[in-house]
Amino acid sequence: MATHKILLLPGDGIGPEVAQEVSKVLAWFTRAGIAQFETETDLVGGAAIDAHGVPLSEAAMDRAKAADAVLFGAVGGPKWAGVSYAKRPEAGLLRLRKDLGLFANLRPAICYPALAEASALKRELVEGLDIVIVRELTGGVYFGEPKEIVTLEDGQKRAVDTQVYTTGEIERIAAVAFDLARKRRNKVASAEKHNVMKTGVLWKETVTKLHAEQYSDVGLEHVLADNCAMQLVRNPKQYDVLVTDNLFGDILSDVAAMLTGSLGMLPSASLGAVENGTRRALYEPVHGSAPDIAGQNLANPIAMIGSLAMALRYSFGLLEAADQLEGAITRTLAAGTRTRDIAGPGTNAVGTTEMGDAIVREL
């Protein structure tokens, strides 16, 4: 049996708590003889700043490169608000994305039937919702240079960020979206602001060309990012796969996530290019570090456990195990087990560890 190398980076806030539940699940798969894992754990974000003065040590970076998959919790919190820009907790995550070449961020927004009531939207608009946002993750305004603040002669400051995209960067993320759509409902919507941004012009042009040349069997629609945000609220089910740049993806995926009424439920995968049959990958919950509820056994571990399910499927080729784990999550929810964030009236809220235990029991 192959051994899958995992680097677990719990991070800050509720990160360590939800990561703990993933460890339980990994242990179960090992005990059951279904798979074998070699798991290392390291620090990232504020925790790494406290220990090493940087949000990601070189040793942790090396371990990430050597791993078959990275499982990431969450980073940041008020404790590190005063840290310099270069060393802030988020820089650890951004470096992992960039240096591992994880250009494709898949963020499914799925509305679990048992939880449709928890959405801010009317039930009929979200029930059965199943869309995937494909967000470009290593380009755009997140990494373009110049990115600086300079002091002008009159004492004023001037800040600059630069959004850059090349044809190649756009092609490879669009290809991920088209390939994914073919396995789903065969529809891609591409969001940009070509009416204001040159990167939007190139984005639209490149997606259109790739579509005509290689994916004309897939439905393609172009939508302005502002209108897209609006459409996600008005009628989210019109979408299947939504591809967009790093910054728009950041915002649109949060809107989409919130529609499902259950931010604590949503996993994500960040994938690199396929090289020699394998690809670098990092899996993380969509939610953040939630410092306000950290350490109180209140966090919902499902997004993190669901991220492991994505790792089983995309990185380890353990499709059955992935189905098994997702089935266990669904059954646990169907049985009425709820953490506080998703507990409606008439359901009892359980803690983080109880939710993890319940899922392991269902396995």
Add this chain to the structure above:
Amino acid sequence: MATHKILLLPGDGIGPEVAQEVSKVLAWFTRAGIAQFETETDLVGGAAIDAHGVPLSEAAMDRAKAADAVLFGAVGGPKWAGVSYAKRPEAGLLRLRKDLGLFANLRPAICYPALAEASALKRELVEGLDIVIVRELTGGVYFGEPKEIVTLEDGQKRAVDTQVYTTGEIERIAAVAFDLARKRRNKVASAEKHNVMKTGVLWKETVTKLHAEQYSDVGLEHVLADNCAMQLVRNPKQYDVLVTDNLFGDILSDVAAMLTGSLGMLPSASLGAVENGTRRALYEPVHGSAPDIAGQNLANPIAMIGSLAMALRYSFGLLEAADQLEGAITRTLAAGTRTRDIAGPGTNAVGTTEMGDAIVREL
């Protein structure tokens, strides 16, 4: 009685139809002896491209500069999809904003009680919603240079957009937000991405400093733009005034607008600096040119008529007339008059002209 100089720029799509209804209202105020207007009309957007080859003629620009207020309809449509970037319809609007120095875009998102049911959100989340997005409108990624597409040696293209903000630009828009909050519920939320963008770092720092020095009586909260988009869906009533940059403002104001369930209802004001007691201003509906329903007497003219109400208030100092007009809109809605976009079950939809007539009758 002073004569107020208005430049009416109906533009494309449904723009001319909704502008027509504004003309009716202006005529009524003149007939009633309440105010006197000198109204010129000119072309903008696709209509100007068709007539002059540019989306805004120099003559129209001069007229805009000479007017006390510009009333703008909407621009764009598939007909001009092939036009070059520099001459596309939107460039006419962007030039007006930039050359008139309209740095402050006020976008109220108000949920009319009669229409709460039309929202995608659950009624209790939006009923009574009353927030204003204060969007910076002449800076950021919309206007920063370089903004270009270059062809690289290997034939690939590389597109660049540049987001720039100076201390002064941030201060003046934040001051607008704080001043406005003092007349409302005294709360400002400032949205940026200081965890990823240097402009976000400067934004947060500048807003914090201005607040401490001149507005410490106003409540201030900083929120990451992605989280803000999420919060707008989760619980929009937590906000009063929301201040943000040009690009985030574009997206967040569309999300906020959609919450009210009535995009055809929302006006906006774009204001310049006060100079010699007056300020340049442009008023426009939040909705776009909606080419699919243009010319069919289907458009809702309320956003455009509401934009005139904002002009009466902010540019002409006609506060009573503004109240009167807004009252007439509210009564018309309360009486059950609805255009198609807001007609629920059991209400009869009227056309654009009928809605305009009904509002004039209520006056």
